Amino acid sequence: MTKLPLPTYDDVVAASKRLEGVAHRTPVLTSRTVNELFGAEVFFKCENLQRMGAFKFRGAFNALSRFDEQQRRHGVVAFSSGNHAQAVALSARLLGMPATIVMPQDAPQMKVDATKGYGGNVVLYDRYTEDREQIGRDLAQKHGFTLIPPYDHPDVMAGQGTAAKELFEEVGPLDAFFVPLGGGGLLSGSALSTRALSPDCALYGVEPEAGNDGQQSFRSGSIVHIDTPKTIADGAQTQHLGEYTFPIIQRDVTDVLTASDAELVDCMRFFAARMKIVVEPTGCLSFAAARQMKDRLEGKRIGVLISGGNVDVQKFAELVSSN
């Protein structure tokens, strides 16, 4: 594949025009309780209230709306068991093109149903014996589909950056900004908006403690690969950063931090009890790290990106009632 240029803030601006009237301009919530606890002003950008329940809609829709006539006719293929699958299926439906989603046979029925509900054609594979990337590539080759990856693509990254752009436009410059990190589509896009709109803001990516490949990569200067980590943060169970996301993260991010599963559960409980919002485990990474740094944030203006809210209610109840 030919290497594409890295996205810039101009690409985020272009993406935000494509998303106007299609994606929700999600609310920015504040909480008196949190502000008192921190002795600071904390702004939560609520992508759990985005269409299909996560920011992934932004990147998928932006990428698909750039297809040419022939790509639209053939449609898109994606491999994902999570939010990217639903984001691609919904975006394809809105743009009137076919979508094929490659999902593992043991994916939660709810996610398979949601993807089908958005009109996606689901192809199941055995995650222990088959290679999903190979299946995706074969389907693309055979049917002329265009493959859209979950994070490592300039148009996906630019789309993800529109959430942070909206936050800075609404609340002005910040002193520190916390963003969940998986493969880095959200963090790299957020970095472009942060460096353009609030250049002096400290920017932190936050990943699960059990899978700190991003932290290792950031600190060592080259992309570190790990085995699929065991964590409840299923949106951030990635094995490595991307070849497009990593250089931007390295250039523009202040540091990469981690949070444990126990801290994520504690944040889920806090969001439900105090702020009346449902946040999936991965969506809690940012707030968990902000809480760890609380003493150093006194008197500051802080942004926290809540990335998604897609968690089965049964699972949610189980997690928040555990100790």
Ligand SMILES: *Cc1c(COP(=O)(O)O)cnc(C)c1O
């Ligand atoms: C995908 C996802 C992430 C991680 O995003 P990357 O772009 O892979 O870093 C974080 N939170 C939620 C809810 C997600 O779906």
